[in-house]
Amino acid sequence: MSLAPMAAAIERRLEAERDRLPLWLPVMLGAGVAAWFALPRAAWWSATALALLAFALAAVAMGRGGRCARMLMIGALAMAAGLGLVWWRAERVAAPVLARPAVVAMTASVVRVESLAARDLVRLTLLPGVADLPPRVRVNLATADVPVGIGPGATIRLRARLMPPPEAAVPGAYNYARVGWFTGIGATGRGFAPVVMLTPSRGQSGLRTRLGAHITQRIAGSAGGIASALATGDTGAITQTDADAMRAAGLAHLLSVSGLHITAVVTATMVIVLRLLALVPALALRVRLPLVAAGAGALAAIGYTLLTGAEVPTIRSCVAALLVLVGLALGREAMTLRLVAAGALVVVIVWPEAVAGPSFQLSFAAITAIVALHEHPVMRAFAMQRDEAWWRRLARGGVLLLATGVVVEAALMPIAAYHFHKAGLYGALANIVAIPWTTFVVMPLEVLALLLDAVGLGAPLWWLVTHAIAALLGLARAVAAAPGAVSAVPVMPDGAFALIVIGGLWLALWRTGWRRWGLVPLASGTIWALTVPSPDLLVTGDGRHAAIRTTTGISLLRDRTGDYMRAVLGETGAIDGEPGLLSETTTARCTADLCLAMVGRWRVLMTRSVYLVPVNDLADACRNADVVVSERRLPRTCRPRWLRLDRPVLTGTGGITVNFTSETIRTVRTAGDEHPWRQPPTVMPPRPPRQESRSVRPKWPGGS
Structure with a gap:
């Protein structure tokens, strides 16, 4: 049987999808990163990279210049590049790691201070400067033991029990050893009182810390923690019970600064700048106000990212927002899958290890699902503005919001099940209320309250913010308490998750009818995941x-x-x-x-x-x-x-x-x-003192 007709059909299909082919470049780059994490040995990494290079050459040699051959060549090269990129990154960030638990005394410089008020702890990132300790460690202190004046740049002396960054306790659990490797943390532990301040922080605490403290002074409890999280990204003041409720209700994404928050800040900035500049006729007639507003929005996005700690998820959202603003400045459509792909490409190149983390997967899965849904011709036709009664327009918006929530929840559920072993059932419905409420009520009220605090008039606004966040918490608690709100699922096999991801991407990135073939791996992976037995x-x-x-x-x-x-x-x-x-x-x-x-x-x-x-x-x-x-x-x-x-x-x-x-x-x-x-640790701490054993004879159950 000749393969020529099949090859011709594939070429015709790819010709019809030619504008979608660039979307697969970050996918293949990420696939190479995932292959490095999945394969255990360096020899296998080298063999895979060489095999991909050979495949690319074979595609060029046998494809005779067709679009399919070029696509396969570029895909194979991108996958090999992703594998090599994360390998190089892992070697580049290499730092010593503690060998075994030990109690040590050290004099250290403070790099970062994080308040975990709900747990009555403060987390310090320290540079010990001790020969037989890693160069960077993370230590938790009881709030009462933290000396006055601590902050970045301070020098302290303390005793702490340190241990190597823990790997996953059981298969499927969180692996901090991997995260610690890429962040340079060589040990974690708990510090003991007294903590002696040798040199106080060179300046006052940072704007982020002072802003968070200011907000939690105005609003007590978890409501203050949520308000602080929206402004600074610090979730330490939220109680574990309320954090669990937000997670069970599918609202945990509101607590981490992400695309939603960046979008709200950029949109508000652009609207305010446009309105103010439009009041000046000379500027309105001579200057492209949308371009100026886009520039102000970009500055606001960068400033908000720096204010909230410049964490990797926030930087990713900022990069995506900047790409959207560039598109607007060039007169292009505000949000397309090409912009999403460009943002993903930047992140994978700069932080390839992020591909394996839930934050990257959740954020890009959500935005990809939203854009793919609204790019679909049926949704475009349904969402098109028309001259109709207000109630019809409102109903149409409600349907669009519901459809978006359902699609996003469907996209995020496998990722949440894979990483957290939980599947929420009512998250789409909760987000229909929570996202507009947070974006258009809570955040604007909080911004106004902070602005009015400058002249001492913020108290009434803080009262409104408190009740607005209380309503959000009430929604989360009600949804979390509903029967079947959260279902526990067994640890999902890597292969099942890979099939689900492949199927979802195939459905989202293609435009023509063959996108439906993505249902095959999607269904196969889902069935595989659902049939995995729970461990005994x-x-x-x-x-x-x-x-x-x-x-x-x-x-x-x-x-x-x-x-x-x-x-x-x-x-x-x-x-x-x-x-x-x-x-x-x-x-x-x-x-x-x-x-x-x-x-x-x-x-x-x-x-x-x-x-x-x-x-x-x-x-x-x-x-x-x-x-x-x-x-x-x-x-x-x-x-x-x-x-x-x-x-x-x-x-x-x-x-x-x-x-x-x-x-x-x-x-x-x-x-x-x-x-x-x-790998074997490179730092060997002093041997701990020998402990005496108990002389009492223990009891034991019989062998029968």
Whole structure:
């Protein structure tokens, strides 16, 4: 069978889609970045890059100058460039990392101060200047222990317990080790009082800090935290309960400065500048006022980005806004997929590691879905302005807003499920109310209140801001409390997520009928994700914490498990509520030192303390167990029937999850993984003092 007719059909299709082909350039660049994260070994990275280069040459040689050949060549080269770019970036930002936990005394220079008022903490980024410590560390201090005058440039002396940046506790959990590598953080920990101020900050606290403090003084509680987040990007004053409610309602994006906030600032600036300049006839007749307003909007976007800390997500939104303003200045359409692609291209080139993070994926998925929807001919025809009654115009706007919310929620739900293991059901409806309310009510009122504070007249406006934010919080709490508002989902396989992303991009970026082929990978990935079984056993990388699936959900091994670890095990265990305790279930027998749990026909034996069990007794218990879990090295005589997870094993695998029905195991680490944050640490702290062991003989459950 000749392939010529098929090749001709593809050429005709690509000719019809020729203006959409550039949209795939950042996609292929990002695919190369994703390939570097997915492949474990340096040899594989080199082989993949060489294979892509060979494929590009083959496409040129065999394509005979056709559009398909050029597209394949450029795509392969872009993918190879993305792989090489993130590899180079990972090597360029390399910095020493702490080897093991240690308590150290240090004199350090303060780089950054972040207030976490809701947790009564202050987070400091420090430059220790100590030979056997990483050059940059992050330390949390209790608010009461923070000395007066602390700020960027201050020098302090303190003791702190430091540890290496933690990798994912279990498969699918947040991997701070990777994030810390690219941000240069070599250790994290907790500081102890007293903290001695040696040199105070060279100047007053920054504008961002002073503005946040000013706002939280005017509005108490989470409402003040939300007001501060809208102005400065600082979410530290929002209580965990309200932050969870906002997340469950699909409104968490309002708390991080993103495209919504940048758009509101730019739009307000342009409208004000246009109105003011139009009052001067000489300027209105001689100057292109829209161009001047666009310039003012650009300055406002840059200033707002700097004010809110110039975080990567905010910079991405600022870049996109600047591209839109350039388009307006050139007389082009305000927002197109080409502008979105240009913004994504800039971000991937400058911060290639952002491709693997949820912030990049969520922000660009949302804007791509919105623009693709409104570029569709049917939506264009429906949204076209016409001479009609006001109620029809209002109803048409409501339908457009609802359709936009549904499409955005559909685009964001797989990403949220992949990263956070939660799927919200009512987010689209909540955003229909929350986004206009925040954009046109809360933010303008807050700006006016801040302006009137300059002359001491802001109090009435702050009262209005307080009640406006209270209404927003009330909406979030009501939606979060609704039945089925949030569904916990198992950890999504990487392959399923990749299929969903490919299918979504195929649907969004093409214009003609073959875009419908994107439904095939989209449906395949969705079915794969929905059919993944939840894990029956979860064990953290240090072996200290474990959870078992019982008839009531997930039950924790240790009665005293911290809030963070409870949340991690609950989320990755795909449960909606709080995890229970294994010692309170009827399917386990626990003492202070051991737990024997039943999962169907499987028997799991787990140690609960650092105290040793008599070797012979432990050997008998191991022989009657299918799986044994321990945070320490087990003796050779401990031989379970199937799986032994002790310190030597977990050191190689990291955190682990097990599904007993399918007998499948997932691990955090891959054998031979050569990503830099997996490499042996380069900083060796002093050896900690030896601790004495307890002489009391521990109790243990029998082996029967």
